[in-house]
Amino acid sequence: MKIEEIKDKKIAVLLSGGVDSSVVVWEFARLGLHPDCYYIKIGPEEAEAWDCSSEEDLEMATAVCRRFECKLEVIDCHKEYWGQVTKYTMDKVKAGFTPNPDVMCNRLIKFGAFYEKKGYEYDLIATGHYAQTKWIDGKKWLCTSPDPVKDQTDFLAQIYDWQLQKAIFPIGHYEKNEVREIAEREHLINAKRKDSQGICFLGNIDYNEYVRRYLGENAGEIIELETGKKIGEHKGLWFHTIGQRKGLGLGGGPWFVIKKDVEKNILYVSHGYDPETAYKRKFKVCDLHWLTVSPSELEDSNGIILQNGCCSSFKHTLIPITFKIRHTPEYHQGYLEVLSEEGHLVEGSEALIHAQKKIHGVAPGQFCVIYDEEHERCFGSGEITV
Helix, strand or coil, rough: HHHHHCCCCCCCEHHHHHHHHHHHHHHHHCCCCEEEEEEEEECCCCCCCCCCCHHHHHHHHHHHHHHCCCCEEEEEEEHHHHHHHHHHHHHHHCCCCCHHHHHHHHHHHHHHHHHHHHHHCCCEEEECCEEEEEECCCCEEEEECCCCCCCCCEEEEEEEHHHHHHECCCCCCCHHHHHHHHHHHHCCCCCCCCCCCCCCCCCCCCCCHHHHHCCCCEEEEEEECCCCCCEEEECCCCHCCCCCCCCCCCCCEEEEEEEEECCCCCCEECCCCHHHHHEEEEEEEEEECCCCHHHHHHCCCCCHHHHEEEEEECEEEEEEEECCCCCCCCCEEEEEEEEECCCCCCCEEEEEEEEEEEEECCCCCEEEEEEECCEEEEEEEEECCC
């Protein structure tokens, strides 16, 4: 975090009660700054629905703000979360897709609903994400963290450009162990607190319980793809994702989820340690969303090598990229094929992803997050489609 970037700026910090956002407050305090802090309250629709950790979170956030002499205010985004993020999630899983609530939470809540309620009063909104922003050729880019395991650019790849302009990630240049070391050295109250493993804002709520609460169960057949033989039953297609191995309740494994037939309520699986049906080398993405500029816009200015061909009325442009299809430390190498008559990647367009190596568990509904060849700059993302 450079002092030039924050000098004379009015800054809001989104404080969760965890160690990461607490070190964000410390980062400002060591520079002599005392930004306004906000705890976003979500919580389940009924207080008794789940044993949520929000009360402890707020206590931790309050203690951190008291120590560093920062104002803390609770912002209620309950209605927005359950009306937007939960609706998105349940609509997708009912349709047989694999959504990512955390991705949409950043767009719709942290940098969306909060902005509408309070964030518009501030020049910058700081969070504890493991990501960086860099100014390159006069443009602000979302860039990866040096910690490949904790990097969260994939969770931020759906925010809007105007939201990126407001965003600042003060701990994004650290690795997780460094953040822990700072917290312990500075004797922060939550220095040894474990990271949340649940859905964004919802503590340690199990994902299947989250889905069951709204969609219930809908039993159907599990069929072996190659033989058409029924080998078991599932409790609902929405409890399973493409590529899943564990939790199927089938003997004689391993078994892998290969596809879903939503209309017939059938879950198809393949048997074996490495079934070819579990892999893809090429898949389509839709509703492409760009954070700063699309990769094709860098063709002239940054010398990206384009491979052009012609097929029917379409100009096919292959752009070398790296990408992720889930939250893992690994980046896949491949090409982005433009599917448009103009040969350019416009907002909302479609494209084909060509992976250099076959990839396990490509699931419709997941976000394919697109980076440059060095996986430093995040271009944006698109939803994987059938």
